[in-house]
Amino acid sequence: MKNRNAAESARDERITTIIQDTVKPIVRKIDEEACYPLEFFQELGKSGLLHSQDVPEQEVLRAGAHLVEETAKTCMTTAFNLWCHLAALTYVRKSANPFLRERILPRLENGGLRAGTGLSNPMKYYAGLERLCLRAERVPGGYIVTGQLPSVSNLGSDHWFGAIAAVDEQCRIMALVPCSADNLVLKEKRNYLGLNGSATYACEFRGVFVPEEWILSEDADHFVKQIRPAFLLYQIPLGLGVTEASIQAIERMQGKQGGCNxxxxxxxxxxxDELFVLRKATDRLIASADLQDRWHDLLQVRLTAVYLTSKAAYAGMLHAGGAGYLQHSDVSRRLRESFFLVNLTPTVKHLEKLTKEAPAPSCCPVPDPPLSTLQIEA
Structure with a gap:
């Protein structure tokens, strides 16, 4: 146990150092100038913090969730980019494709490559909210894919991303596609309220040839059930980190204006107190023998995280007063970050639909919808 604690302490020190050195100095540039935190990902890879070989799956999940939370305390844009990358790592780790596992996965884990998720539209498709945007035609050696994904984040010239395309009414495939693929046109999107440093692009497939070595699964319907628990789980610490940062800010402002806060x-x-309960619920999920069996609980914890993050970020603005209304203030940035979390797939509407269709979970309290709605709209 002593050696394990020493190892965890050393890991935490590496995480703190990387965030302090590569993220904290450029938070404002990330938020206001759409600066991409490339050095952060390179240092994560070099440090071995993304390494998964011979590591139990639960430990991989726990380490990834902790890394996202620690990053979100300083900058949720960077933490969101990290979530995109971790989701893509999950796709490759769960795939049986030898090219992706042997040639691409090591570079994604050592900082040589980065990746995005590309599953916003498919996740909505599987929830009955949208039609699939991409179509695939079987050809010798692979598929020809056409269509457009409206928004895919954490992209760049040397990045890859996941995509699901319909072959016909019964068959859908999932692939990991490089941004450098021929006939793939990317258009950057920066007109968001926040998180413009997320490297988000509209991706148009103008007859992109996707060879078999890029195919994650030729049965996307089954494969999605394997990857979606980690996809969702890694989002929860985005809210945990922003909530923790908001609490710390509120505590620092206790003596403001004669203590009127x-x-x-x-x-x-x-x-x-609410954050403590949410963290415990998240830890229990990570410790589960099979997250697929806890899918409905996972949905509720994710939904609760959204509402708590919105509540904490809004409270931070109230405690800050006029200082929080300044354009460059950390509390106003966190408020905008909380708005993004509300709209991150699965969105609040999406989650409410799924949780109302599911049995009531036992691992996390159900949020109070009227209060939560008030806090989001305020």
Whole structure:
């Protein structure tokens, strides 16, 4: 146990150092100038923090979730990019494709390559919200894919991303596609309220040839059930990190203007208590023998994380007062980050639909919809 604790402490020190050295100095540039935190990913890879070979799956999940949370405390844009990368890592780790596992996965884990998810539209398709945007035609050696994905994040010239395309009514395939593929046209999108440093692009497939070595699965319907638990789980610490940062900011502002913040309806102690419960629920999910069996619980924890993050970020603005209304303030940035989390696939509407269709879970309290709605709209 002593050696394990020493190893965890050393890992935490590496994480802190990387975030302090490569993210914290450029948070404003990331938020305001759409600066991409390339050095962060390179240093993560070099440090071995993304390594998964011979590591139990639960440990991989736990380490990834912790890394996302620690990053989100400083910058949720960077943490979101990291989530994109971890989701793509999950796709390759779950695939049986030898080319992707032997040639691409090591480079994704050692900082040589980066990747995005590309599954916003497919996740909505599987929930009955949208039609699939991509179509695939079987040809010798692979598929020809056409269509357009409206938004895929964490992309760049040497990045890869996941994509699902319909071959016919019964068959859908999933592939990992490089941004450098012929006949793939990327158009950058920067007109968001926040997270413009997320390297988000519209991706148009103008007859892109996808060879068999890029295919993650020729049965996407089954494959999605394997990858979606980690896809969702890695999103939860985005909210945990922003909530923790908001609590810390509220605590620092306790003595402002003669201590009048104590009269505000939401205090740090209440948020900390709710965060503690949410963290425990997340830990229990990670410790589950099979996350696929806990899918409905996972949905509820993810939904609760959204509402708590919105509550904490809004409370941070109230405690900051006029200082929080400044354009460059950290509390206003966190408020915008919380708005993004509301709209990250699966969105609040998407999650509410799925949870209302599912049995009530036992691992996390159900949020109060009227209060949560008030806090998001405020």
């Amino acid at each position: 104590r009269y505000l309806p939401v205090q740090a102690e209440e948020l900390a």
